[in-house]
Amino acid sequence: MTDQTQIITPEGFAEDRFAETPVPTLEDYRGGVAVFLPVNADPASLAPHFSVLSLIVVPFASSADGRGFSLAAALRAQGYKGHLRARGHILVDQFRAALRSGFNDVEITTTQAARNPEAQWRAVPLGTGYQSRLFAA
Amino acid sequence: MYTYTDFDRDFLRARVAEFRDQVARRVDGSLTEDEFKPLRLMNGVYLQLHAYMLRVAIPYGTLRSAQMRKLAEIADRWDKGYGHFTTRQNIQFNWPKLSDVPDMLDALADVDMHAIQTSGNCIRNVTADHFAGATPGEVEDPRITAELIRQWSTDHPEFAYLPRKFKLAVTGTEEDRAVIRFHDIGIRVRQQNGEIGYQVVIGGGLGRTPMIGKVVRDFLPRADLFAYLEAILKVYNLSGRRDNKYKARIKILVHETGVEELKARIEGAFETQKRLLPDLNPDVVNRIHESFAPPAFKETDFDPNTGQTPPLQAFIDTNTHPHKRADHLSVTVSIKPIGGTPGDATSDQMRALADIAETHAYDELRISHEQNVILPHVHRANLPAIYAALRDAGLATANIGLISDIIACPGMDYCALATARSIPIAQQIGEAFSDLDAQHDIGPLKIKISGCINACGHHHVGHIGILGLDRAGVENYQITLGGDGTEDATLGARTGPGFAYDEIVPAVERLIETYLDHRSSPDETFLALYRRLGLAPFKAALYGDTHAKAA
Amino acid sequence: MPRPFAPKIATANHLLEGDVIYFTDPGWSRDHSDAAVAQTVAEADALLARASQEPHLTVGVYLADAALVDGRPAPTHFREAFRTCGPSNYFHGKQAE
Secondary structure, eight states, X not given: OOSOEEEEETTXXXXXXXXXXXXXXXXXXXXXSEEEOOTTSXXXXXXXXXXXXOEEEEEESSTTOTHHHHHHHHHHHTTOOSEEEEEESXXXXXXXXXXXXXXXXXXXXXXXXXXXXXXXXXTSOOOOOHHHHHTOO | OOOOOHHHHHHHHHHHHHHHHHHHHHHTTSSOHHHHHHHHHHTTEEEOSSSEEEEEBOGGXXXXXXXXXXXXXXXXXXXXXXXXXXXXXXXXXXXXXXXXXXXXXXXXXXXXXXXXTSSSSSBOOOEEOTTTTTSTTOSSOHXXXXXXXXXXXXXXXXXXXXXXXXXXXXXXXXXXXXXGGGSSEEEEEEEETTEEEEEEEESOBOTTSOBOOEEEEEEEEGGGHHHHHHHHHHHHHHHSOOSOGGGOSHHHHHHHHOHHHHHHHHHHHHHHHXXXXXXXXXXXXXXXXXXTSOOOOOOOOOOTTTTOOHHHHHHHHHHEEEOSSTTEEEEEEOOOOTTSOTTEEEHHHHHHHHHHHHHHSTTEEEEOTTSOEEEEEXXXXXXXXXXHHHHHTTXXXXXXXXXXXXXXXXXXXXXXXXXXXXXXXXXXXXXHTOOHHHHHHHOSOOEEEESSTTOTTOGGGSSEEEEEEEETTEEEEEEEEOOBOSTTOBOOEEOSSOEETTTHHHHHHHHHHHHHHHOSSXXXXXXXXXXXHOSHHHHHHHHOHHHHHHO | OOOXXXXXEEEEEETTTOOEXXXXXXXXXXXXXXXXXXXXXXXXXXXXXXXXXXXXXXXXXXXXXXXXXXTEEEEOSHHHHHHHHOOSSSSOGGGGO
């Protein structure tokens, strides 16, 4: 990867525990442990590999493009239990939505991380939202 | 109406604090304008032509007097002493400073109000029939469903960055005052074999490509509502176009994909959601149902002749709607004084409305999508007192449903997107037909004016629609005829070339003369005559005979 | 045939106040007639670039056509003319200042 990136978890800035894991594109995916899933892909196509996969990376080309949130929710709905990562232009203000949609962490450029230091991410309130109250059956 | 719990209040305070922080981060450079813009929009803050604008949510148009008084206070303290009621049952303040908005939001939170999701590419504030809970013929108060939708859609993690804005409306009657056929999702509460459910319509909308919504479910069982809504939103979020903002609404997805194919995809997503989505929390549901229980209606013997005067009778004839109880009425207060700005109320008028509601009308007010204020429950015995109080406040104009009850968007007097002015056209039409007797003679007529192709003034569904455009650096106004936003949903037809700023009001006058000349009797409305005779006589009046034949 | 170049000014809204401002190169004014004027395409590009250097003060910087009246810039399009005064339904905005 040309640009350096920063991983952010609910605990704050973190080391990338998948730093050594190659993440092939969906085209090049041959049944390994990690894959990069474009936002126009059908999440159901990966379902047969869920038991092997331990990392799925979903891109955010722009913070205005919310497809990744629905894609993450769809992967979780179809039974994916492994690590789910949002990579790209994700705002501090979208961190809560990313975690609630099923992502485990986000990966932003170090350029953006310089503008949005760790304290901003740690200040995001992660409490419960309307949906968890409404559907708490 | 729905009263907030600690959960709702804590949510609002946290949200205001978050926005205060977002403004600070925009100023210190942590957020660029491109990043900040969607965040401020989701909190109701637009940048207009001369200033910012704050659009405050009035969920399903329902307000208590204390809330209306707070709006008046905000208008006085942070704005210019007035507010503008909108076609989506909200209120806008036209002159706030960005640095004051967090304080304005805190003031709103004092009375359980906010500006959340009144703009941006998210699920917008949900609207409902403005006579909900009062009108005869209702299956159920649609605000029960609308409040559930409000809670479900608020800060929904999946659906805050959609391809484009997304609007829902709910009605509980077969008559459609909520314009459900022109929303992204329109919902009609229905009853089948004693069970409550919903007719669901998708893909309606106005804007530059007006479309009438398509029915995708005739009867969706109540328990399936959110699984079905989530299915629609998931399909839209993943498949809606993001390459062109003018083709990004769900109506274009419906049009380009075909309703049957899209319906199949929605049903597929629905099967998954139905399996996964937990049931609604019965405590929350029960609380909402109880919130919309009708008020304790007053039982009074009264003489309908007491206090009767001809002006009061004229007001009752024009500005009231039947109530489900024979001894009550719903009163529509016109926010369309002759020559005034449609939908604008001063802070003093807001306080007068609050006082009237509190003293005479069970403390309840509504905003209609036609930019008027409604007292939904009024005992007939209170009509003389209400009329007198309205007259004192300059709010007794008896013109509901008549030619001067015009819908107009803010147009280029305020809006950064507008291509021409709307408000002065509405003012001039009002003045041209200022005589109320003449207005009554013309009868029911809906004029709707938009200042650009985005159609916020709903011109496509006006009996007479006016669209203001910029033609080579000059304002130009096109006319459409025969539009209808009710259960008979119809799009207006364009008459032909547009008119200059100083020609449009005389053109409207010619349309009215044509109607009066051709109608078979005073009972034949403008719309009925148009449906009988079509465009031809109107085109002749607008452009002369040669033009009409050539066109 | 290309249209003759119309002189340009740079304008925006103030980030915190929200009102209309004009780039005076350097600095900003609330008055259209104070605006710096670009007479060529190259000057206009450079003017826009310099006006865009202060994102913490401004929102939505853009170039607008102007005409020179007694050597000072005046708006040519009706939208820009409205921006110099305010709405037509109330005496609010710049016309009241």
